[in-house]
Amino acid sequence: xxxxxxxxxxxxxxxxxxxxxxxxxGVFDWPDWADRFGATLKRHGLAKELDGGDDYFxxxxxxxxGFLTELGMAGPAELAALKQAWHDAYxxxxxGAPVRLS
Amino acid sequence: xxxxxxxxxxxxxxxxxxxxxxxxxxxxTDKGLIDxxxxxxxxxxxxxxxxxxxxxxxxxxxxxxxxxxxxxLDDPMxxxxxxxxxxxxxxHMVIVENTEDTHNMVVCTLCSCYPWPLLGxxxxxxxxxxxxxxxxxxxxxxxxxxxxxxDEGVKVRVWDSTAEVRYLVVPRRPVGxxxxxxxxLAGLVTRDSMIGCGLAREPGA
Numbered sequence: 301x302x303x304x305x306x307x308x309x310x311x312x313x314x315x316x317x318x319x320x321x322x323x324x325x326g327v328f329d330w331p332d333w334a335d336r337f338g339a340t341l342k343r344h345g346l347a348k349e350l351d352g353g354d355d356y357f358x359x360x361x362x363x364x365x366g367f368l369t370e371l372g373m374a375g376p377a378e379l380a381a382l383k384q385a386w387h388d389a390y391x392x393x394x395x396g397a398p399v400r401l402s
Numbered sequence: 403x404x405x406x407x408x409x410x411x412x413x414x415x416x417x418x419x420x421x422x423x424x425x426x427x428x429x430x431t432d433k434g435l436i437d438x439x440x441x442x443x444x445x446x447x448x449x450x451x452x453x454x455x456x457x458x459x460x461x462x463x464x465x466x467x468x469x470x471x472x473x474x475l476d477d478p479m480x481x482x483x484x485x486x487x488x489x490x491x492x493x494h495m496v497i498v499e500n501t502e503d504t505h506n507m508v509v510c511t512l513c514s515c516y517p518w519p520l521l522g523x524x525x526x527x528x529x530x531x532x533x534x535x536x537x538x539x540x541x542x543x544x545x546x547x548x549x550x551x552x553d554e555g556v557k558v559r560v561w562d563s564t565a566e567v568r569y570l571v572v573p574r575r576p577v578g579x580x581x582x583x584x585x586x587l588a589g590l591v592t593r594d595s596m597i598g599c600g601l602a603r604e605p606g607a
Binding site: 305307309311313315316320321325327330331333335351353361365374380383390391393394395399 | 414
């Protein structure tokens with residue numbers, strides 16, 4: 301029997317690793333993180349019953365973005381611009397080639 | 403959905419959240435706040451190195467070594483550190499043992515706190531609203547859905563994890579396992595049984 305993969309999607313693994321790494325670098329304490337994350341899950345869970353996959357990691361990502369914004373380490377405008385840059389880079393990169401920001 | 407027959411002219415565009423995570427990674431890397439190699443190391447650890455096999459080793463040893471068992475129930479941290487099973491989200495473990503009259507079950511109603519060094523990353527159902535809400539409200543019904551039916555007289559105790567304290571359930575040792583080695587026994591200890599949502603496998607099952 302093959303074990304289940306730990307993460308369903310690569311971005312789940314990446315946002316998880318980012319958070320663990322920032323915690324280890326002392327950017328925030330884990331209980332602080334858990335409180336915020338729990339609050340996001342609760343808020344999202346009012347509208348629908350969350351599954352433990354995409355719904356869960358969407359809440360995780362939103363919490364991390366909000367927390368870093370609050371800490372002054374990331375701003376919504378910077379993040380939106382970088383997201384757009386990645387979006388454009390994917391569209392401009394031939395299939396199969398590594399995607400990089402120009 | 404049928405796959406387009408023509409070649410993709412460009413790379414497949416990742417999903418919206420995947421692009422947002424990439425944006426975060428780029429920003430934090432550019433600011434020197436993260437080390438990309440450390441991220442790879444963290445992902446590799448949780449994908450390949452840490453998992454329920456660690457918890458199973460602990461359970462099997464508790465089944466076979468009475469002195470170890472009592473030390474673990476008293477304060478597991480010294481032994482866990484000795485066994486190299488200490489790490490993120492496992493700094494303060496409490497071990498709870500199923501007995502003839504008590505069945506233990508673990509949940510995190512706040513988010514998804516879980517003993518990573520012993521069990522790895524929690525399964526999807528552990529993180530779902532359904533489990534998080536119902537484990538406390540109707541544990542017997544949830545257990546029945548996992549195929550676990552307990553005798554009327556058995557009490558169910560639900561432990562709510564926190565960011566500080568994590569729990570590991572020691573399932574009951576199956577009958578007919580007297581001559582088995584620790585390694586063989588560890589093979590009977592499932593992830594679900596250590597969350598309290600399953601029983602240890604019967605030998606030969």
